[in-house]
Amino acid sequence: MVGALCGCWFRLGGARPLIPFGPTVVQTSMSRSQVALLGLGLLLIFLLYVGLPGPPEQNSWLWGDPNVTVLAGLTPGNSPIFYREVLPQGSSGGTRVEVVLLHGKAFNSHTWEQLGTLQLLSQRGYRAVALDLPGAAVAFFEERARQLGLGCQKVEVAPGYVVTVLTWPGTNPALPSILLNSHTDVVPVFKEHWSHDPFEAFKDSEGYIYARGAQDMKCVSIQYLEAVRRLKVEGHRFPRTIHMTFVPDEEVGGHQGMELFVQRPEFQALRAGFALDEGIANPTDAFTVFYSERSPWWVRVTSTGRPGHGSLFIEDTAAEKLHKVVSSILAFREKEWQRLQSNPHLKEGAVTSVNLTKLEGGVAYNVVPATMSASFDFRVAPDVDFKAFEEQLQSWCQAAGEGVTLEFAQKWMHPQVTPTDDSNPWWAAFSRVCKDMNLSLEPEIMPAATDSRFIRAVGVPALGFSPLNRTPVLLHDHDERLHEAVFLRGVDIYTRLLPALASVPALPSDS
Numbered sequence: 001m002v003g004a005l006c007g008c009w010f011r012l013g014g015a016r017p018l019i020p021f022g023p024t025v026v027q028t029s030m031s032r033s034q035v036a037l038l039g040l041g042l043l044l045i046f047l048l049y050v051g052l053p054g055p056p057e058q059n060s061w062l063w064g065d066p067n068v069t070v071l072a073g074l075t076p077g078n079s080p081i082f083y084r085e086v087l088p089q090g091s092s093g094g095t096r097v098e099v100v101l102l103h104g105k106a107f108n109s110h111t112w113e114q115l116g117t118l119q120l121l122s123q124r125g126y127r128a129v130a131l132d133l134p135g136a137a138v139a140f141f142e143e144r145a146r147q148l149g150l151g152c153q154k155v156e157v158a159p160g161y162v163v164t165v166l167t168w169p170g171t172n173p174a175l176p177s178i179l180l181n182s183h184t185d186v187v188p189v190f191k192e193h194w195s196h197d198p199f200e201a202f203k204d205s206e207g208y209i210y211a212r213g214a215q216d217m218k219c220v221s222i223q224y225l226e227a228v229r230r231l232k233v234e235g236h237r238f239p240r241t242i243h244m245t246f247v248p249d250e251e252v253g254g255h256q257g258m259e260l261f262v263q264r265p266e267f268q269a270l271r272a273g274f275a276l277d278e279g280i281a282n283p284t285d286a287f288t289v290f291y292s293e294r295s296p297w298w299v300r301v302t303s304t305g306r307p308g309h310g311s312l313f314i315e316d317t318a319a320e321k322l323h324k325v326v327s328s329i330l331a332f333r334e335k336e337w338q339r340l341q342s343n344p345h346l347k348e349g350a351v352t353s354v355n356l357t358k359l360e361g362g363v364a365y366n367v368v369p370a371t372m373s374a375s376f377d378f379r380v381a382p383d384v385d386f387k388a389f390e391e392q393l394q395s396w397c398q399a400a401g402e403g404v405t406l407e408f409a410q411k412w413m414h415p416q417v418t419p420t421d422d423s424n425p426w427w428a429a430f431s432r433v434c435k436d437m438n439l440s441l442e443p444e445i446m447p448a449a450t451d452s453r454f455i456r457a458v459g460v461p462a463l464g465f466s467p468l469n470r471t472p473v474l475l476h477d478h479d480e481r482l483h484e485a486v487f488l489r490g491v492d493i494y495t496r497l498l499p500a501l502a503s504v505p506a507l508p509s510d511s
Contacts, residue, residue, distance in 0.1 A: 068086055068089065068118070068119040068122045068123065069086070069087075070084050070085070070086055070113050070118055070119070071084065071085045071086070071087075072084050072085075072143065073085075081131055081132065081136050082109065082131075082132040082135075082136040082137075082139035082140055082143075083109065083129050083130065083131050083132070084109045084110070084112065084113055084118060084129070084130040085127070085128070085129045085130075086118045086119065086121065086122035086127070086128050087122060087127055088122060088125040088126055088127050089122050089123055089125070098126070098127050098128075098129075099121055099126050099127070099128040099129070100128075100129050100130075100131065101117065101118070101128060101129065101130040101131070102130075102131060109130035109131060109132045109139060110142065110143065110146060112128075112130040113130070117130075118130060135162055137164075137184040137246065138154060138162050138164050138246075141164045141166060141246050142154075142164070144166070144225055145166045148166075148225070148228060148229055148232060149232065150166045150167055150168055150228070150244075151165075151166065151167035151168075151169070152164065152165070152166055152167075153165040153167070153266065155261065155264065155266045157256065157257065157260040157261050157264065158256045158260060161248045161249055161256045161257060161260075162248065163245060163246070163247045163248070163257065163258075163261045163266075164184075164245070164246045165243055165244070165245050165246075165266070165270070166225075166243070166244040166246075167241060167242070167243050167244075168228055168232070168241065168242040168243075169241050170237070170238055170239050170240045170241040170242070170502060171237050171238065171239050172239040172240070173241060175239055175240045175241075175273070175506060175510055176240070176271045176272060176273025176274075176510055177240055177241040177242065177243050177270055177271055177272055177273060178240050178241070178242045178243070178272075178273070178274055178275075178276075178498070178501050178502050179243050179245060179270065179272040179274070179275040179276070179455070179460065179462075180224045180242065180243065180244045180245070180275075180276050180498075181244075181245045181247065181258070181275055181276065181277045181278075181451055181452075181455065181462075182217050182218075182220050182221040182224065182244075182245075182246055182247075182277070182278060183217060183246070183247050183248065183249075183250035183251070183254075183257070183258075183278070183451060184218075184221070184246050184247065184248055185248050185249060185250060185251045185252075186212045186213040186216070186218070186251065187212070187216075187251050187476050189212050189478075190478065193478040193479075194210070194478055194479055195210060195479050196210040196479075198210070198211060198212040198480070199211065199212060201214075203484065206483075207483050207484045207485060208481045208482070208483050208484075209481060209482050209483070209484060209487065210479060210480070210481045211480065211481070212480055213480070214474075214480050214481050214482040215280075215281050215466070215468060215471070215473075215474055215475045215480055215481075215482055216278065216475035216476065216480070217278040217466060217475075219466070219468070219482055219487055219490065220278055220466050220467075220490075221246060222487075223467070223487070223490045223491050223494050224244050224494060225244070226491045226494075227491055227494035227495045227497075227498055228242065228244070228498070230491070230495050231495060231498060231499065236499065238498075238499060238502035238503050239502065239503055240273070240501070240502040240503070240504065241502075242498060242502055243270050243272070245261075245270075247261060247451060250450065250451050253296075253410060253449075254449075254450075254451050254454060257451065258451035258454045258455070259454050261454075262454050262455065262457070262458045263458075267458075272455070272460045273426075273460070273507075273509075273510065274426040274460065274461055274462070274501060274504075275452070275455045275460050275461070275462040275463075276462070276463055276464075276465055276497075276501075277450055277451055277452040277455065277462055277463070277464050277465075278450055278451075278452075278464055278465075278466055279446075279464040279465045279466035279468075280446075280464075280466060280468075280473055280475065281466060281468035281469070281471035281472065281473050281474070281475070281482075282442065282468065282469045282470075282471065282473075283469075283470065283471060283472050283473065284469065284470070285440060285469055285470060286440040286441065286442045286469060287434070287439055287440065287441055287442070287465070287467060287468075287469050288441075288442050288444055288465075288466075289420075289430075289441050289442070289443050289444070289463055289464065289465045290349075290443075290444055290445065290446035290450075290452070290463065290464030290465070291417060291418040291419070291420045291427075291443055291444075291445070291463060291464075292349075292382050292415060292416065292417040292418065292445045292446065292456075293349065293382070293415070293445060293446030293447075293448070293449060293450060293452060293453055293464070294349055294352070294353070294379035294380055294381055294382065294415075294445060294446065294447055294448070294449070295379070295380045295382070295386075295411075295412035295413065295414075295415050295449070295453070296377070296378070296379060296380075296410050296412050296449045297378035297379075297380055297408065297410065297411050297412070298375070298376070298377055298378070298408065298409035298410040298411075299375070299376045299378060299393065299406055299407070299408060299409070300358075300373055300374070300375045300376075300406065300407050300408075300409060301322065301325050301326075301373060301374050301375075301376070301397060301404065301405070301406045302371065302372075302373040302404070302405050302406070302407070303318040303319070303321040303322035303325070303371070303372050303373065303400070303403060303404045304318055304370060304371050304403035304404075305317040305318035305319070305320065305321055305370065305401075305403060306368070306370070307367065307368050307369060307370040308367075308368045309366065309367070309368070310364075310365060310366035310367055310368055311366065312368075314368050316401065317368055318361065318369055318370060318371055318372040318403075319361075319368075319369070319372055320401075321400040321401045321403065321404050322372045322373070322374055322400070322404070324396075324399065324400035324401070325374070325396050325397055325400045325404060326356060326374055328396040328399070328400075329354060329356070329376060329393075329396065330354075330356065332354065333353070333354045333355075336351045336352050336353065336354075337351075339351055347444045347445065347447075348447045349381070349444050349445030349446055349447040350381055350383075350445055351381055352378065352379065352380050352381045352384060352389075353378070353379045353447070354376050354377065354378045354379075355376065355377050356374060356375075356376055357375050357376065357377050358373075358374065358375035359372075359373075359374055359375075360372065360373045360374075360375075361373060375409075379447060379448065379449070380415075381445065382415035382416075382417060382445060386413055393406060394406065412449070412453060414453070414456075414457040415453070416453070416456035416457060417456075418456065418461040418462055418463060419461075420443045424461065425504055425505075425507060426461055426463075426501065426504065427463070429500045429501055429503075429504050430463060430465075430497065430500070430501065432500065433493075433496050433497050433500045434493075436496075437493065437496060439493070446464050450464055452464050466490075467489065467490035467493040467494065468482065468486055468490060469486070470483075470486060471483065471486055
């Protein structure tokens with residue numbers, strides 16, 4: 001079994017290198033060197049076996065000892081690792097050997113606990129740690145699934161990118177399911193600008209929890225899990241199955257996460273009928289809910305022109321032509337900004353925004369460059385005619401002169417809108433619970449981009465909702481934080497929402 005799990009490491013003396021043992025596969029045809037390595041491995045196993053005390057007298061040692069406490073947690077730092085640990089028992093001479101247990105891709109640290117390996121080592125005076133590398137988040141959700149009695153599925157949508165799906169089966173599996181989505185990745189931090197360690201989840205004396213992801217969006221992941229736990233403890237069952245999906249890569253576009261996942265058979269098998277995904281905090285008493293979102297267009301405009309010496313008045317330079325395009329785009333930006341400012345009923349997501357984010361070109365102060373480029377981040381409102389808008393961009397480039405082109409680094413072309421009236425039974429159920437709880441809702445178009453766009457694009461209605469009111473918007477900011485009372489209130493809200501959504505009667509579209 002050690003060979004199958006692929007990795008038990010013993011650290012002797014606390015400072016020496018780790019010594020691996022345990023071959024995983026024995027081939028029927030081996031070279032002399034392979035035979036020698038196999039013999040060495042077997043010798044190491046034998047020596048370690050002789051060095052370890054014999055097994056306890058009871059016959060059930062493989063299945064663990066309930067008297068041994070197995071600790072679990074995450075290591076501190078920017079790249080936390082999920083681990084399970086046992087401390088030595090019955091050893092007055094201190095820890096003789098520290099044991100680190102690793103495993104293959106098909107297993108996790110819990111396997112070492114199930115086998116009783118951790119418990120056995122603890123009984124015989126060893127400190128042992130079982131690690132989950134590198135998917136600390138995946139291991140965390142696997143552990144939650146085990147504790148809550150939920151199904152757990154891991155889907156590797158791209159090398160190293162795993163979507164974890166936790167499932168609470170409904171009483172009528174023929175009905176389309178409820179999908180609760182959240183992402184596991186976060187944006188980088190500048191620790192020198194934080195009041196507390198951004199990965200410590202520090203709670204101050206006023207009850208504010210400081211952590212990267214406190215708002216975006218680990219809070220929602222845990223609120224989902226806690227709401228499900230409460231409902232299960234209370235003995236509830238609902239007609240529709242509830243799936244919780246925890247996805248990677250959202251913060252850099254979702255192209256190695258949800259965008260791939262929705263095209264896979266594992267997603268189709270979920271039979272999602274409705275989805276909840278992330279929203280944004282609201283500093284007022286109201287709660288923001290997003291029914292659509294703007295489409296990200298990342299555009300790079302490249303201009304070519306005559307080069308030359310920096311002291312000359314050279315005509316038709318790359319900079320001159322690029323300046324014309326930049327001026328046209330920024331004039332459009334000002335027009336959209338004024339439209340937003342002049343209409344109090346418009347929200348930011350209802351207009352198209354654009355920002356100049358990169359300028360590139362040039363090799364020296366005294367050399368006029370032959371090529372320069374400017375990059376823009378457009379967020380296009382869902383009611384815009386995309387074809388006409390792209391033609392407008394092309395016309396600005398053409399008007400600047402020859403040798404000006406544009407290319408797209410990202411171009412989302414499938415905006416969808418989830419209805420927010422009683423014609424949509426999902427909205428009716430969602431808004432009814434909020435009304436019963438005296439929650440004021442502010443429906444909006446999400447100004448940024450989330451994984452909801454991929455979910456809506458495959459025909460699943462989705463709402464973006466993070467139950468965080470009376471909270472400053474600090475996602476991606478220094479000192480991102482959330483008050484514990486707001487967090488716990490969010491758990492209460494999901495505890496009311498999930499029964500209503502999972503009990504929506506069969507719809508004509510369900511057949």
